[in-house]
Amino acid sequence: MMRLYRIELRRSPLLWCLPVLVLLDVAVLFGRHTWWVGVWPEASAAAQLPAFFFGLVLGGGAAWASGRVHRAGFSAQLEAAAVPAWRADALLLAASVTYGLAAYLPGVVLAAVVSAPIAGPGFLWPSYLLLGVCMVVLCTSIGHLAGKLSASRYVPPLVVAACMFGMMFTRQLFELYVLSAPVQVQVSATALAARGGLAVLLAVLAVALPRAGRVPGWGVRPGAARTAGAAALVAGFVLVPLAGPLRVDRPAPEQPVCSAGSPRVCVWPESRKYLQPIAAMAARLAALPSDVIEVPEVIYEAGVRGGMRSGEILRIEGDASVPGDLALAVQAQSLEGCRPAAGREEPYYRERLTLLHYLTLRALGPGHAVSPADAPPGVDGEKIAAVVRSAESAQAAWVRAQVSKIKTVGWCG
Known part of the structure; x- marks a missing residue:
């Protein structure tokens, strides 16, 4: 299995796209703004956001890799191979996800490195980083699935682009990514689990659904299998909003960070880098x-005393x-x-x-x-x-x- 996995890594077109993906990751991380530096939740959100932006290239590469069988005319050989077709698909998808995570990791490391000297105690929040991982798996699975279900070399990239722009315009409904991370809120474990479940569901469908023109080995007609997969996917997207908002209010900090003198300024511990500049203002x-x-x-930062209070x-x-x-x-x-x-x-x-x-x-x-x-x-x-x-x-x-x-x-x- 590992040998086949390494072969797929070498054959994947994402190998050549990896420098572009890393460049997009770093460009989005530092190109929008840099005030997130030194605030751990904001740095975590900044590190996860590039996954959405390079997701278009990632999904397109996964679609191209998945459609390689159709373009080469090897559909029949794949069906007759000793290795089950789903296993070959799983290895191919795993290779594509690996390249997505390899592009995602440099931004995470850079966000931690530049924030550590001024952020104080703490570290990047895993919940935001996992949200980015979900986006990587979603984009890759959408691309892989599009490449499987269409023999055309043009349709899969268009499908990936449509899905990415669809996620952009439905951000308020599905909240698959965040643009910033105010210190007053945190990611809901239930909502994160729902998005993780959707990513896993898409990955399973990308592996399990039959390719275009292929009769699956377990005796189910391709049309029926795809209909069941579509129904499962719709159910997954419906469950995401039902899981509740992605972020919920945090409890007030036990010990806010406050300035000396008058007027005093009290902020969240994660906002400590702003304390002295605000006190000077x-x-x-x-x-x-x-x-x-x-x-x-x-002068209090919002939420320092719990909830939204006057003052x-x-x-x-x-x-x-x-x-x-x-x-x-x-x-x-x-x-x-x-x-x-x-x-x-x-x-x-x-x-x-x-x-x-x-x-x-x-x-x-x-x-x-x-x-x-x-x-x-x-x-x-x-x-x-x-x-x-x-x-x-x-x-x-x-x-x-x-x-x-x-x-x-x-x-x-």
């Missing part, structure tokens, strides 16, 4: 005049999301109870947006390039950027004047 906002700008004494203002999705969340929370507390005066809605919200943009840039701090195009509609981005670059006394005077403008066109009870 909060301190910059707290340095503004306290008579007009109020900063919460403790948990941070849902960290990379560095760029934090300044805006802080600015929004500080403005809401500073202008609590304010609403536009009758007929003054437009100037009221414009002035609030102006203050919000200033607070966001203030939280971001010096040394960051800011484009005027990033300003909200109706806000003079260049003017606000100039205010942020001015002296502390000038900024304090501008903030007092801006809050006064808001209260002039609004009503604060």
